[in-house]
Amino acid sequence: MKRFGLFAIVIVIISALLGLGVHQLxxxxxxxxxxxxxxxxxxxxxxxxxxxxxxxxxxxxxxKYETFDSNEAMFTKIQQGGTAYDIAVPSDYMIQKMxxxxxxxxxxxxxxxxxxxxxxxxxxxxxxxxxxxxxxYFWGTLGIIYNDKYVRADEMQHWQDLWNPKWRxxxxxxxxxxxxxxxxxxxxxxxxxxxxxxxxxxxxxxxxKLAPNTKAVVADEIKMYMIANEAPLAVTWSGEASxxxxxxxxxxxxxxxxxxxxxxxxxxxxxxxxxxxxAYAFINFMLEPKNAAQNAEYIGYATPNNKAKALLPxxxxxxRQFYPPAAAMKHLEVYADLGTKWxxxxxxxxxxxxxxx
Amino acid sequence: xxxxxxxTKTNRLPYFSLYFLWIGLFVIAPVALIVYQSFFGIDHxxxxxxxxxxxSSSVYLRMTFNSFWFAFLITVLTLAISYPxxxxxxxxxxRQLWILLIILPTWINLLLKAYAFIGIFSQSGSVNNFLTxxxxxxxxxxxxxxxxxLVAAYIQIPFMILPIYNSLVDIDPAIINASHDLxxxxxxxxxxxxxxxxxxxxxxxxxxxxxxxxxxxxxTRLIGxxxxxxxxxxxxxxxxxxxxWGMGSTIxxxxxxxxxxxxxxxxxxxxxxxxx
Numbered sequence: 014m015k016r017f018g019l020f021a022i023v024i025v026i027i028s029a030l031l032g033l034g035v036h037q038l039x040x041x042x043x044x045x046x047x048x049x050x051x052x053x054x055x056x057x058x059x060x061x062x063x064x065x066x067x068x069x070x071x072x073x074x075x076x077k078y079e080t081f082d083s084n085e086a087m088f089t090k091i092q093q094g095g096t097a098y099d100i101a102v103p104s105d106y107m108i109q110k111m112x113x114x115x116x117x118x119x120x121x122x123x124x125x126x127x128x129x130x131x132x133x134x135x136x137x138x139x140x141x142x143x144x145x146x147x148x149x150y151f152w153g154t155l156g157i158i159y160n161d162k163y164v165r166a167d168e169m170q171h172w173q174d175l176w177n178p179k180w181r182x183x184x185x186x187x188x189x190x191x192x193x194x195x196x197x198x199x200x201x202x203x204x205x206x207x208x209x210x211x212x213x214x215x216x217x218x219x220x221x222k223l224a225p226n227t228k229a230v231v232a233d234e235i236k237m238y239m240i241a242n243e244a245p246l247a248v249t250w251s252g253e254a255s256x257x258x259x260x261x262x263x264x265x266x267x268x269x270x271x272x273x274x275x276x277x278x279x280x281x282x283x284x285x286x287x288x289x290x291x292a293y294a295f296i297n298f299m300l301e302p303k304n305a306a307q308n309a310e311y312i313g314y315a316t317p318n319n320k321a322k323a324l325l326p327x328x329x330x331x332x333r334q335f336y337p338p339a340a341a342m343k344h345l346e347v348y349a350d351l352g353t354k355w356x357x358x359x360x361x362x363x364x365x366x367x368x369x370x
Numbered sequence: 371x372x373x374x375x376x377x378t379k380t381n382r383l384p385y386f387s388l389y390f391l392w393i394g395l396f397v398i399a400p401v402a403l404i405v406y407q408s409f410f411g412i413d414h415x416x417x418x419x420x421x422x423x424x425x426s427s428s429v430y431l432r433m434t435f436n437s438f439w440f441a442f443l444i445t446v447l448t449l450a451i452s453y454p455x456x457x458x459x460x461x462x463x464x465r466q467l468w469i470l471l472i473i474l475p476t477w478i479n480l481l482l483k484a485y486a487f488i489g490i491f492s493q494s495g496s497v498n499n500f501l502t503x504x505x506x507x508x509x510x511x512x513x514x515x516x517x518x519x520l521v522a523a524y525i526q527i528p529f530m531i532l533p534i535y536n537s538l539v540d541i542d543p544a545i546i547n548a549s550h551d552l553x554x555x556x557x558x559x560x561x562x563x564x565x566x567x568x569x570x571x572x573x574x575x576x577x578x579x580x581x582x583x584x585x586x587x588x589x590t591r592l593i594g595x596x597x598x599x600x601x602x603x604x605x606x607x608x609x610x611x612x613x614x615w616g617m618g619s620t621i622x623x624x625x626x627x628x629x630x631x632x633x634x635x636x637x638x639x640x641x642x643x644x645x646x
Contacts, residue, residue, distance in 0.1 A: 085610050182510065188596060190611065229513040229595025234488070243493050243512070353412040353614065360612045365429050368436075368599045 051291040052077045054087060054098040056278070061311035068298050074291045091116055097285045099292040105277045106191075108147050109140040109350035117146040118282040124293045127300035135317035138277065138347055147279035148296055149317035151309070153251035154337065154345060155192050155274040157267045163245035171269045172200040175246070180226045185239070185247040188232045190356075190363035191348055192274060194220065196248065199272040205346045208355050217362040224370035239264060250276065251335055255313035258334075266334040268341060275345035277317075401626065407619035420620035430604070434624070437600040440519065441583035447523040448579050449572070452530035456571075457564075459531070460538045469535065476528050484592045487521045488512065491593075513595030521593045522586055530575040537571030538564070573636045580636075581629050601625055 053060075057080040065076050079096070081087040084107040091098060092114065103111060111117050122128060122144075128136075131149055141147045159169045163183075168174060175184060186193050195205040197216040207213060228244050235247050240260035254266040280299065282292050298304055305321035315335050316322055322330055330336065337345075351359075411417045424430045459468055475483065490496050491511040498508040511517050541564060549559040587602030596603070601621050608618030 083610055085613055231591060231595055241492060241494055357612050357614055360607060367596050370597055
């Protein structure tokens with residue numbers, strides 16, 4: 014008993030020392046100076062770290078960078094207001110939801126420099142008319158990834174092709190109700206934002222027929238699996254796809270021409286923002302063509318910044334997989350926030366599909 | 371142990387209040403919050419509709435059955451591996467070392483272990499390399515029920531071995547000698563003497579494995595490829611995707627109730643009998 018007590022005391026002392034050390038380190042890195050900081054809340058690995066140091070050097074602000082892994086987790090954290098985030102990067106439908114929940118500050122366009130660099134077709138979207146609350150950061154699509162070792166290009170051009178019995182137990186789907194229900198809706202000829210119960214049920218029936226071909230419904234691991242040739246086919250977002258393509262030259266990305274999702278990740282200022290001046294400085298910094306191009310090259314996603322796109326290597330700029338031609342762009346649909354009731358409906362049907370497969 | 375008995379009523383209070391504060395804050399309050407949340411619909415109105423949905427939906431009932439079935443299989447497999455292991459451990463010389471080796475994997479993060487199994491089971495993984503080497507050819511191992519049960523059992527094994535081992539070690543060797551002296555063979559001794567005397571260890575082992583297995587969710591996705599859907603998956607979805615905390619809490623309440631039923635069933639009234 015005596016030895017146990019000693020052991021406990023030693024552990025407490027070590028923990029206390031470590032805690033003190035962490036505190037000291039935080040102090041030393043200047044995070045105590047509250048007035049000159051900028052707190053960014055972004056997806057993991059979603060900015061070139063070199064740009065953060067460049068921003069710090071250029072403006073003198075200290076950047077505190079925190080990450081989230083889902084729009085919903087970010088929403089909850091901002092709603093609860095524990096940390097005063099100055100900048101966040103939510104996706105389209107979440108911006109609409111945050112707007113409705115009054116969690117965003119309007120952006121004063123007079124304080125912006127370089128909004129004109131953004132391609133007009135990515136501005137004034139349904140989730141944020143006139144861009145009152147958000148500035149585009151990256152955009153992308155939903156599509157099919159195939160491995161040319163097992164699949165010929167002409168065999169995989171449309172959503173319909175996924176249902177081919179040839180692909181038994183071959184497809185990996187991303188674990189996202191809106192996206193998977195969405196392409197089933199497109200295949201049946203409906204809108205990805207459908208709020209018609211009979212259409213949704215028909216799409217769910219169509220989707221259930223995909224169950225024998227479905228190998229797994231997974232998340233980020235898709236990248237690892239596809240690079241390792243674990244499966245010949247996958248359905249996921251263009252951003253993920255660009256990372257996979259970089260890791261395995263046999264992989265190709267297709268956006269079916271009949272329609273797919275067009276998504277955005279935009280910069281917003283949450284209600285919690287305390288350093289608005291720094292936030293504007295950051296938005297303007299990221300709007301600069303040179304910085305946006307550097308970021309796009311690092312992340313590999315498609316940039317909405319026209320002038321930045323012009324700075325990218327020709328092979329990237331003209332890559333039809335990630336910058337689809339205008340004819341294909343026309344059929345892409347942005348997700349609308351359908352409200353909790355319909356989101357629940359999509360997820361319930363998707364859950365049923367998962368139980369089916 | 372002597373110190374405890376010398377505690378008087380007056381100086382006992384501070385110790386107990388700390389304990390009650392802890393239990394109140396970290397056990398009772400969260401459970402109360404879950405129960406409270408479960409009575410709210412998505413529109414934040416007070417309602418019983420979550421429970422109605424749960425009980426009338428074939429999806430949730432099938433999911434509950436699935437969870438039960440998989441938790442049962444995992445528990446049976448874990449027990450089948452752990453009991454003999456614990457038994458042989460008691461016969462070994464450097465027992466402390468062996469026990470340490472069994473505890474060691476629990477120090478490693480669950481996700482890391484799951485990822486390790488992805489490496490082992492994948493198409494180019496070591497198991498498939500071996501199968502190719504002996505001429506069987508690569509098999510689909512990941513995303514199958516078997517691999518899910520195997521990995522879950524692997525993760526749970528230490529929690530089954532330890533309580534069984536502890537109850538086996540406590541058995542007085544004289545009783546086993548007596549059993550042999552009175553003419554029982556090895557099997558009879560094991561089945562009629564040792565097993566009944568270690569039943570308490572088996573019970574706590576089953577509790578420690580069955581209850582968490584009901585709500586496993588990360589492994590269902592990483593190893594099961596979401597082909598195994600348990601209540602844990604549904605809770606994660608309700609909290610993280612649809613933000614329908616009410617429904618998520620309702621499933622949580624159901625799990626808590628199942629947990630109490632499991633405890634009541636495995637705690638059994640035979641405790642005294644097994645000891646005597």
